Amino acid sequence: MAEGLRAEQVRLPAPQGLILDPVLVVQAVVSGLLFGGVYSLMAIGLTLIFGVMRVVNFAHGDLMVWAMYLAWLGATRFGVDPYVGFVGAAAILFVAGFAIQRQLVDRIVDAPHEMQILLMLGVALVLENTALVAFGPEPQRVRTPLTQAALWLGPVFVDVGRLVTFAVAIALTLALSLFLYRSDIGRQMRAVADNGYGAQVIGTDVRRISALAFAVGAACVGAAGALVAPLLPFQPPTGLQLSVTSFNIVIIGGMGSLLGAFMGGLLVSVAESLGAVFLNPSMKELVSFALLVVILLVRPAGLFGRRAI
Amino acid sequence: MLDVSGLDKHFGGLHAVKNLSFTVGEREIVGLIGPNGAGKTTVFGLLSGFLRPDAGQVIFRGRSITGLPPHRVNALGLARTFQIVRPFPHLTVLRNVTVGALGRHAAPAAATQRALAVLNEVGLAAKRDQPAASLTLAERKRLELARALATEPTLLLLDEVMAGLNATETERIVDLVGAINRRGVAVLLIEHVMRAVMSLSQRIVVLNYGELIAEGRPEAVANDPRVIEAYLGTASA
């Protein structure tokens, strides 16, 4: 089901055995790093939602796939390039996230963890399969002129689509950091994540801030989805894969840590890219799962500790 | 029967328990008191295996139980209750207590018999088929006590079993603890209801900032200037 992920991650001839060709390594790292911007953005959305509400958004990847379909609709029906359309996708997902938090998550914030997981799993099933009913099972892909172009930096190949996606993802991540660190609402989100009771004591409207945090988290994954739509063929089940990948990233980086999500996104993407080159393209996810299991056992707080956001 | 020596515990920068030594004798009731944040509940955690001490030893009936997991400590005859009661909410009262009894009686029928006997003792037999979540706070406190008793301990650690109860409910618990003790069970209790501690305990250990500041008979402890200072605070300095 993640056929596309595998085929498109690295456009390279299959290596002959395990020879550590330096160009190949650099190529894989560059390729993975550029793709990793989207992973980071997606994981930041998840970690923001978790940080503020302590709820794991099992529907995260499915929201992302919906954003991909929105980008696809925008491109095919209205001729909007996804590098512009991501704004619309993010806006729509913002509203969807706000609604999901208000209508569903808000009712179970105090329920046991298991119940929250099951609720969000239910939401994920609904999202994935309405996409299946609406768009069918065939892999889709958004065409944009940028993905046809390529640059050569010496022997290293740089896909322009990837470069633009990376640049926009990084710009959005910076904008989000500015929002969280400089704006009043953003600071309130960090405050709720840091100490919800403390935030309530000083008069923060925790419910409103939570709904906004879910909305912003969904907008992040929405933008990430639209931005990756030209690079990654997608179909409804891709959502599940993306959810699992986001979980890997935030656990590896550290649940609730923004920096962890950012670094974790790049790290996992590079690891997958290297795995695809040196193991086998279809084994690349094995690397991130192995990384995950090691982190879970050795350092469950993740690489970037247990900071609130 | 319980011999604590040189117990030490840090939580990050907080030195919660400092070089603490004290004993509890056979059939004795010892009160463990001290102001908020003195480290009393941490001491219970260390004794019952929920926390691992940084230094020091806990000898229970001649053998070291330092660092054993809680279920092993319990199997050796040391049972604790929790300050915030932790019944199994969806299980019936009888099942709650049966869980405790199964450690000594592997056959469910025998364990159930034993649990019923304990429920009679604490006066909860009539509620045996209700889920624990439906009990009042006073009843939940008695259930917590019953569940610990069902493990047939020789030393019972009680963490604020009277907190939040009214005068009559407190009196009933005091009587119950006295009766349990007369059956031969030693008791170490953390309590803030001073009248109750003073009347029940044969000896009192006072902690402040994780350190033992006084130990002795209730009257002596209550008149100890250091204890009064710990509780009332100093007006100077």
Add this chain to the structure above:
Amino acid sequence: MLLALPMVLSSYLVTVFVLIFFYAYLGQAWNIVGGYAGQLSAGHAAFVGVGAYAAAVLSLSAGLTPWVGMFVGGTVAAVLGGFIGFLGFRFGLRGFYFVLLTVAFAEMCRIVANNLEWIGGAVGLYITFTGNPWQFQFQDSRAYYYIALGLMVAATAVAAAIERRRFGVYLSAIREDEGAAEAVGVPTFRYKMFAMIVSSFLTGVGGTFYAFYLFSLQPNTVFGIPLSVEIIIRPIVGGAGTLFGPIVGSFILSPLAELTRFYFAAGGGWAGVHLIVYGVLLVVVVLFFPQGAVPWLRRLLRTQA
């Protein structure tokens, strides 16, 4: 009554019942660790998968009869379950972290199976139909009906036996409050391990039925997260940690899934409808019947009486 039923049912309805029984069986197996002990494993497909592959590979390459192979498969699954349980419980992973550990192992199994050419790789394994009962193959589809029924009854008997013994009481205490259980002498690590091993063994045994009922195995389906979801959703809707929860859940969900598949899939492009129904049901159950259908029905009956 269930024994006589196949005599009067159409072969399509027999199939529906086979699915009801088989998913009730898998749900019951999951129920032991996920329901009674409250350890939310979301990767039980891994056990179906290794059980199925073990029995199928042994049958295809060594000619071992699946009647023996199913126990080999169960054992392999139990070893895997014990390993996952050991890691999770020893390192104190709870809630989401345990969920993710189990998912990670299932996914790793899926990826590895996709890449092992000697067990068919991504193409999977195909079992040629011979109709030989010794090879777990039957001309009459009603045989599968009785085997699935037998599996469900057997797993339920195991669950009932556990429930009546100290094992079951301890598991429910662990589910309710692990720390409090430790405090009254429950060796929680050991009992969680037992639960995981029994559960993964039973699930692994079910793998044989899966392989030889469908005649084929693909890594992406047999190890996939969707199969894990199918396994956990029935006991949760029916009532996790209750004896009849998985069965009631399966009687509700399996026909529903079949009906939606039957009516919508025929039109093409409607393959996901039954999963939408699952999703809505999960949301409804969590919000309104967090204990599941069985406790709710029990309360309803009590107030009626």
Add this chain to the structure above:
Amino acid sequence: MALLRLDDVEVAYGDMVAVRGVSMTVGTGELVAIIGSNGAGKTTTLRAISGLLRPRRGRIEFDGARIDGLTSSDVVGRGIAHVPEGRQLFPTMSVLENLELGARTPAARAARDGTLKSVFDLFPRLGERRRQLAGSLSGGEQQMCAIGRALMALPRLLMLDEPSLGLAPVMVGAIFDNLARVNRDGTTVLLVEQNVLRALRLCHRAYVLENGTIALEGPRDRLLADEGIKRAYLGR
């Protein structure tokens, strides 16, 4: 006129009644202390006033208007700031951010920079450490930060829950001196304290809570002379 008035307030956590029929008043400009042993209901009383808990019975009035049943953000908006037990700072945020977050109401936000100056004036240590993460402060500095954060809301009533808990005596002295100053400058203070003698020396009046009810009340000097206080604490 009383700024704050509690009338027969009862508060319960589930079926556990923590405060049973408490009535008290705090006059404008007063510094009132609530003392009592652990579990007497002091913290619960403060939490009910600040809207974190809803009383089961009775009424709470602030400045003549009923406030029980309002949310905590509404209560803060009316001019009551709460320094909770355990400080409850935002540990991974800077001291400055912690303080600025305290200015929640529009009026407080408009006056933010001025208030910030006066908080740094009151606690120069906070000014020195404004870029530091709140979680890295010492206990005493954290308490200052929590008080400063509450002052940023420009409260008419400042409520503090056990500000001396876990602090060295010197630090407690400094904090209490600052409280006296805040009060002299015109903020009404309601103080919950376990350090009984110190609280009594500081306050104008005090209430002694015992088992959820008021056992004693009166002006400072009368309570300082009362033997009943010792009895309430040591049970004899």
